[in-house]
Amino acid sequence: MNVMAQQPAGALETADNTLSPQASHAIWGAAVGFFVDNYDIFLPVIALAPAMVYFIPADVPPGIAAVASAMIFATTLIGRPLGAFIFGHFADTIGRKRTTIISVMGFGVVTLLIAVLPGYETLGPAVIWIFIGLRLIDGIFLGGEYTSANPLAMEYCPKDKRGLFGAVIQSAAPLGTAGISLVTLAVLLLFPAKGPGSPYVEWGWRIPFFVGSIMAFALAYYYQNSVEESEIWRKSDKTAHASSPIKMLFTGENLKSFLQVFVVMTGFWLLLNASLAVMPGLLAVQMKVGSVETTSALVIAYLALSVVYVLGGVVSQLIGRRTYLLVASVCTATLGTLCYYLLLNTVPGDLTRIMILTTLTTVLVVAPGALGTVYINERFRTTVRASGFGLGYSLAIILPAFYVFYQTWLAYFMPFKYTVLVLVVVGAVLIFVGAALGPETKDVDFGSAAAEKT
Known part of the structure; x- marks a missing residue:
């Protein structure tokens, strides 16, 4: 079975068993990339939400407004697997570093274009389609970023530290969500959003977008000047690079690995x-929590999740990736579901209890995701690793993206507020089954000749 690959001796660690500068730079770059990625993804949901009237005025029919708002966010998610497909090919054929720089520069430019975009009063209905188009392109470049940056970082990680540093990279995702929440909250406190014509609606919302663009350009500069191409990729079989990585991914053992990863993800x-995705609405609508308190509760939960991710990576290095996923998914299905049930039945107004349960629920439900980066990379050989990671990570988002429809269907058989509990259990079962079907990966050697020929 294809599991994985070998580190070139001396390329990753110094004589005193510390990370080499090349490894540190690659890991740091991937972590910052995931931070910026999640920051950018939630810009329309968090930063633009209080100012959406700037692009979709109140006189637009409610149905059209709802579809347009949903499309602005959904097209970014749709773009991610497209980006993984496009840039995964280039990351596997021309190199991880070059592809990362192109991708990061791409979404930096698109985010900047959105930041200077005129509103509905200037461009009329066309602005909605322009916004949706830009977010689609943005999603494509975002998908390319982690598809190339994360394999590069993992190929620089020593085998006995991959769990830790893979989780550190993964932990940057919730930190990015917390980051956009904090930036938006700060801007809202300085420039309130009080309807059309207010400072935030007219121009304040642009500040988080400018911040995202600046971070992207800084990250591209960092990769250009501080990160070196993966030595494992440079030493891999160049004749294999001449083939189509996507074609190779969907044949033989690679296909089996992909399908198994697809179930887990x-x-x-x-x-x-x-x-x-459900929590913000739950807190604001059902729990009657104010916007500032809701943001604070979510930021605390995201920060706690990032810590748990790192701990999860360390634990997986001790007990194995497969065992961690099996145990974590059981905890999610039991303890996570219990905490979520208690949260759903908490009396509105009990802010302390709500914040504690929000944090516990988030941590217990999402804890299996700690291994998203390291586990998927360990399941593919060097010549298809970027394609396998990018598509394995991104394509799996499609079916879960329709969670609202699943909730609506389940509501025919049970109270709507409890439908989310069913989704939690189903998600945990999928991870358990997927992990059970796959091998243990923590001891695989990236780039070994044997693995590359399987």
Whole structure:
């Protein structure tokens, strides 16, 4: 069975067993990339939401407004697997570093274009389609970023530290969500959003977009000047690079690895949507929590999740990736579901209890995601690793993205507020089954000749 690959001796660690500068730079770059990625993804949901009237005025029919708002966010998610497909090919054929720089520069430019975009009064209905188009392109470049940056970082990680540093990279994702929440909150406190014509609606919303663009350009500069191409990729079989990585990915043992990863990641994305996507509405609507308190509760939960991710990576290095996923998914299905049930039945107004349960629910439900980066990279050989990671990570988001429709269907058989609990259990079961079907990966050697020929 194809599991994975070998480190070139001396390329990753110094004589005193510390990370080499090349490894540190690659890991740091991937972590910052995931931070900026999640910051950018939630810009329309968090930063633009209070100012959406700037692009979709109140006189637009409610149905059209709802579809347009949803499309602005959804097209970014749709763009991610497209980006993984496009840039995964280039990361596997022309190199991880070059592809990362192109991708990061791409979404930096697109985010900047959105930041200076005129509103509905200037461009009329066309501005909505322009915004949707820009977010689609943005998603493509975002998908390319982690598809190339994360394999590069993992190929620089020593085998006995991959769990830790893979989780550190993964932990930057919730930190990015917390980051955009904090930036938006700060801007809203300085420039309130009080309807059309207010400072935030007219121009304040642009500040978080400018911040995202600046971070992207800084990251591209960092990769250009501080990160070196993966030595494992440079030493891999160049004749294999001449083939189509996508074609290779969907044949033989690579296909089996992909399907198994797809099951695990479908479960992860279902858990993520059941927790992070549902939580803001739950707190604001059902729990009657104010916007500032809601943002504060979510930021605390995201910060706690990032810590748990790192701990999860360390634990997986001790007990194995497969065992961690099996145990974590059981905890999610039991303890996570219990905490979510208690949260759903908490009396509105009990802010302390709500914040504690929000944090516990988020941590317990999403904890299996700690291994998203390291586990998927360990399941593919060097010549298809970027394509396998990018598509394995991104394509699995499609089915879970329709979680609202699943909730609506389940509501025919049970109270709507409890439908999210079913999604949590289903997501945990998928991770458990997917992990059970796959091998243990923590001891695989990236780039070994044997693995590359399987």
